[in-house]
Amino acid sequence: xxxxxxxxxxxxxxxxxxxxxxxxxxxxxxxxxxxxxxxxxxxxxxxxxxxxxxxxxxxxxxxxxxxxxxxxxxxxxxxxxxxxxxxxxxxxxxxxxxxxxxxxxxxxxxxxxxxxxxxxxxxxxxxxxxxxxxxxxxxxxxxxxxxxxxxxxxxxxxxxxxxxxxxxxxxxxxxxxxxxxxxxxxxxxxxxxxxxxxxx
Numbered sequence: 001x002x003x004x005x006x007x008x009x010x011x012x013x014x015x016x017x018x019x020x021x022x023x024x025x026x027x028x029x030x031x032x033x034x035x036x037x038x039x040x041x042x043x044x045x046x047x048x049x050x051x052x053x054x055x056x057x058x059x060x061x062x063x064x065x066x067x068x069x070x071x072x073x074x075x076x077x078x079x080x081x082x083x084x085x086x087x088x089x090x091x092x093x094x095x096x097x098x099x100x101x102x103x104x105x106x107x108x109x110x111x112x113x114x115x116x117x118x119x120x121x122x123x124x125x126x127x128x129x130x131x132x133x134x135x136x137x138x139x140x141x142x143x144x145x146x147x148x149x150x151x152x153x154x155x156x157x158x159x160x161x162x163x164x165x166x167x168x169x170x171x172x173x174x175x176x177x178x179x180x181x182x183x184x185x186x187x188x189x190x191x192x193x194x195x196x197x198x199x200x
Contacts, residue, residue, distance in 0.1 A: 064142055064175050065162050067119060067126055081116045089116045096125045097145055097172065099199070103129045104141055104192040111139055111188070131178075139178035139185070141192060146173045156186070165189035169197055 081089050086102065093101035096118065103113045111131035119126040127143040146168055153168035165176040165185050174196065176189040 064164060064177065067128070067142065081118075083113050083115060085116075092116075092118045093127055093143075096127060097143070101127060101143060101172075101199070104195050106131055106139070106188060106191065109133075109188065109191065110135055133180075136181075136184060137179035139176065139180065139188060141174055141176055141188075143172060143174045145171055147171065154189075156182070158182070167193045167196075169193065172196060 081092070083103075090100040090102050093099070103116060106113070110133045112133070114130045114132050117126075117128040117130070119128065125144065129141045129143075131139040131141070133139065148171045151168075153166065153173070155164075155166040157164050157166075163177055163182055163185055165182075165188070167174055167176075167189055174189075174192060176185050176192065178185055178188075180188075
C-alpha cells in the first residue's frame with residue numbers, strides 16, 4: 001500500500017513539473033515571439049514610413065498595409081481604445097504628435113468610429129483609427145509624423161486589393177484605406193484632409 005502511495009505521489013510530482021516546464025517554455029516563447037515581432041515591425045516602420053513629401057509610395061504602401069494587418073492579428077502589441085475613450089485617445093495622440101488629434105468625424109458619410117490603435121515604434125509612430133459602414137464596409141485612417149513644413153501631398157495607389165489614399169500637410173501625413181470605391185475613399189481623404197488642416 002505504501003509503495004502504491006509513493007508511486008502516486010511520484011506521478012503527481014512529475015506531472016506538475018512537466019506542466020510547470022511547459023508553462024515556462026510557452027511564456028518564454030511568447031516573449032521571444034513578441035520581442036522579435038516588435039523589433040521587426042519597429043524596424044520597417046522606422047525605415048520605410050514617410051519622412052519626406054517625396055517619399056516613394058511603393059515603400060509606404062507595404063508598411064501601412066503590414067501595420068494594419070499585423071496589429072489586427074497582434075492586438076496585444078498595441079494600445080487599443082474604444083470609442084468611449086475619447087479623452088484617452090486625444091491624450092495618446094498628443095504624446096505622439098504634440099497635439100490632441102482626435103478621430104476624424106465621418107458620421108455624415110455613414111462611417112461609425114469603432115476604435116483607435118496606437119502603435120509605438122523606434123522612430124515612426126502610428127495612430128490608427130477604424131470605422132465601419134453598413135453600406136461601404138470597413139475604413140482605416142492611419143496617421144504618422146513627417147518633417148515639418150511638408151508641402152501638401154495627394155497620392156493614390158492600389159495593390160493586391162488594397163487602396164491607399166495618402167495626404168500630407170505640415171508635419172502630419174495620413175493614409176485612408178478600405179473596401180469602398182476609389183471615389184468614396186478619395187472623398188473621405190479630402191474630408192479628413194480638411195479637418196486636419198483646420199486643426200493645425
